[in-house]
Amino acid sequence: MSIPEQGREVAVITGGASGLGRALGECFAERGLRVVLLDRDGERAEAEAGALAGKFGVDAFGSAVDVADEAALRAAAEGVADRFGRADLVVSNVGVQLFGAVERLTDDEWRWVLDVNVIGAARTAQAFLPLLRAAPHGRLSFTTSSGVLAPAARLGVYQTSKFAVWGLAETLRLELADDGVSVSVVFPSGMASRHLETSTAAQPDHVRREIGGPEDYAAMVASNPEMVRNPVSPDVAAGNIADALLAGERYVVTHGDLVAAVAGRGELLREAAVVARDRTPGPDAGAASG
Numbered sequence: 547m548s549i550p551e552q553g554r555e556v557a558v559i560t561g562g563a564s565g566l567g568r569a570l571g572e573c574f575a576e577r578g579l580r581v582v583l584l585d586r587d588g589e590r591a592e593a594e595a596g597a598l599a600g601k602f603g604v605d606a607f608g609s610a611v612d613v614a615d616e617a618a619l620r621a622a623a624e625g626v627a628d629r630f631g632r633a634d635l636v637v638s639n640v641g642v643q644l645f646g647a648v649e650r651l652t653d654d655e656w657r658w659v660l661d662v663n664v665i666g667a668a669r670t671a672q673a674f675l676p677l678l679r680a681a682p683h684g685r686l687s688f689t690t691s692s693g694v695l696a697p698a699a700r701l702g703v704y705q706t707s708k709f710a711v712w713g714l715a716e717t718l719r720l721e722l723a724d725d726g727v728s729v730s731v732v733f734p735s736g737m738a739s740r741h742l743e744t745s746t747a748a749q750p751d752h753v754r755r756e757i758g759g760p761e762d763y764a765a766m767v768a769s770n771p772e773m774v775r776n777p778v779s780p781d782v783a784a785g786n787i788a789d790a791l792l793a794g795e796r797y798v799v800t801h802g803d804l805v806a807a808v809a810g811r812g813e814l815l816r817e818a819a820v821v822a823r824d825r826t827p828g829p830d831a832g833a834a835s836g
């Protein structure tokens with residue numbers, strides 16, 4: 547039985563022209579969703595959306611949108627509403643990378659990465675929330691990084707931004723609970739993508755420099771060798787998680803073995819919480835000691 551066009555769900559993906567975003571678009575198109583790829587590289591977004599439409603026979607379009615531009619995101623949401631009348635799944639997936647020891651990062655570098663990765667994610671949510679609330683089952687997903695679960699040195703500004711995106715997602719999950727919009731947090735591990743190339747292309751002139759040099763890379767690997775072990779293609783990573791995003795699962799890990807890192811941190815946090823609980827006087831402690 548074929549689904550009438552207006553009955554098909556719509557997935558919107560930022561950073562959708564390349565890597566994980568494009569590959570998720572392919573997974574969703576393969577499952578019969580209509581797909582919108584938003585990216586600062588508009589030409590590539592249009593070409594990739596055209597390829598998905600041709601391959602899977604679904605309606606798809608790509609458009610130039612910089613997530614640093616609030617008006618462009620709002621216009622994109624209007625464009626999706628005009629063309630499809632709905633958005634069911636919005637994947638906030640843009641992330642730019644910049645290596646560097648924390649003590650050498652400049653204010654302008656902090657501002658660039660946080661503006662794109664963090665405020666860009668918040669702007670994306672703000673622009674698309676009216677459509678997601680109106681959807682029968684709205685889902686919002688945020689791409690963070692395995693660096694949040696198992697950090698490495700020299701990724702200070704990037705990891706800070708991804709921790710902040712996680713915080714944004716946790717807050718929105720609570721704020722949207724009554725609206726029936728689920729919120730997912732995606733933790734990708736290493737993927738062989740164009741990330742350094744697209745981050746270089748996205749750098750504004752006033753922060754232009756090498757995204758990362760050999761010395762930063764060596765320090766990163768020395769601090770966390772697992773981070774660069776066995777990268778997978780974005781297609782594999784997306785294939786692993788597409789159904790979890792459609793199901794609105796809360797935490798979604800793409801690949802790799804982060805079990806010990808997650809358990810180890812969880813145990814340390816639990817111990818700290820137990821110590822605090824045990825030093826906190828109970829409700830009648832004052833009366834007993836007084």
Ligand SMILES: NC(=O)c1ccc[n+]([C@@H]2O[C@H](COP(=O)([O-])OP(=O)(O)OC[C@H]3O[C@@H](n4cnc5c(N)ncnc54)[C@H](O)[C@@H]3O)[C@@H](O)[C@H]2O)c1
Nearest residue numbers: 561564565566586612613640641691736737739740741744
């Ligand atoms: N590649 C990895 O190893 C890896 C690991 C963990 C997390 N991630 C995260 O996964 C996500 C996808 O990364 P990827 O590896 O597929 O990279 P990618 O470079 O292949 O894709 C990222 C896309 O985002 C676009 N983009 C960059 N700045 C933008 C902006 N301001 N507005 C709109 N679009 C913009 C780029 O043009 C590019 O098409 C990112 O959030 C990244 O931080 C990547």
